[in-house]
Amino acid sequence: MARHFNGTTDKIVNLSAGLIPPLPVSFACWFKPSDVSADHVMVAHANQGAAVELITLELQGTVAGHPIRARFRNALNAESSAVSTAGCSAGQWYHGCAVFASSSSRTIYLDGANNVTDTTGIGNFGVFNCTGIGVLQRGTPGLFFAGDIQEVGIWNAALTADEVNSLAKGFAPSCVRPSLLVAYFPLFGRGATENNRFKTGDILTPTGTTYAEHGGMMLYPG
Numbered sequence: 001m002a003r004h005f006n007g008t009t010d011k012i013v014n015l016s017a018g019l020i021p022p023l024p025v026s027f028a029c030w031f032k033p034s035d036v037s038a039d040h041v042m043v044a045h046a047n048q049g050a051a052v053e054l055i056t057l058e059l060q061g062t063v064a065g066h067p068i069r070a071r072f073r074n075a076l077n078a079e080s081s082a083v084s085t086a087g088c089s090a091g092q093w094y095h096g097c098a099v100f101a102s103s104s105s106r107t108i109y110l111d112g113a114n115n116v117t118d119t120t121g122i123g124n125f126g127v128f129n130c131t132g133i134g135v136l137q138r139g140t141p142g143l144f145f146a147g148d149i150q151e152v153g154i155w156n157a158a159l160t161a162d163e164v165n166s167l168a169k170g171f172a173p174s175c176v177r178p179s180l181l182v183a184y185f186p187l188f189g190r191g192a193t194e195n196n197r198f199k200t201g202d203i204l205t206p207t208g209t210t211y212a213e214h215g216g217m218m219l220y221p222g
Helices: 161-168
Strands: 002-006 011-014 025-033 039-046 054-060 067-073 079-087 094-102 105-110 113-118 130-133 146-155 181-185 203-207 210-212
Touching: 025 039, 025 054, 039 146, 054 094, 067 094, 067 105, 079 105, 094 161, 105 161, 113 161, 130 146
Parallel strands: none
Antiparallel strands: 002 146, 002 210, 011 130, 011 203, 025 094, 025 146, 039 054, 039 130, 054 067, 067 079, 079 113, 094 105, 105 113, 146 181
């Protein structure tokens, strides 16, 4: 149970601010890129009506080694990123997590490790009104993901290194800091919508995408 994205038009979007808490925010997901030659977003919050503010968990395919990064840009176009110390290859599953602790702290993890924290002060969080999986959704969508994505979690918390490591070992997002979990989207890939499996009311709308086989065993609470 995952969804495959074609890298050009496929995306999953929610245009509700309900999935977008103020800082701190953490994103996590499993992803298997089919193309590592371009930059691709796995999970992002953005401003639907502007091309400025964003926070993303994304693959930097245009950078040597193809690392992933946690990128934050504010409404004044000030931007900074934390970039992982290891990178990705096409056709392999990875776990990514971006932790935005504050406007002056963002940390990236690849497979529960390879982590880097950037402490550049940005300030001015901006206006965020949409969530995209497999896309940076705004006036002109871009950075479409090519490959498979599953097990997406969004928290109103700065996850710890131990918590991120648990996710990378296969624990489902619902097992980690559930008191501050905002959304959990396994991405079953079987229906016309994808529902928040942690609480009712939040629905993601896919455009394109197809069913893909699950990347491995997830551990769920009993």
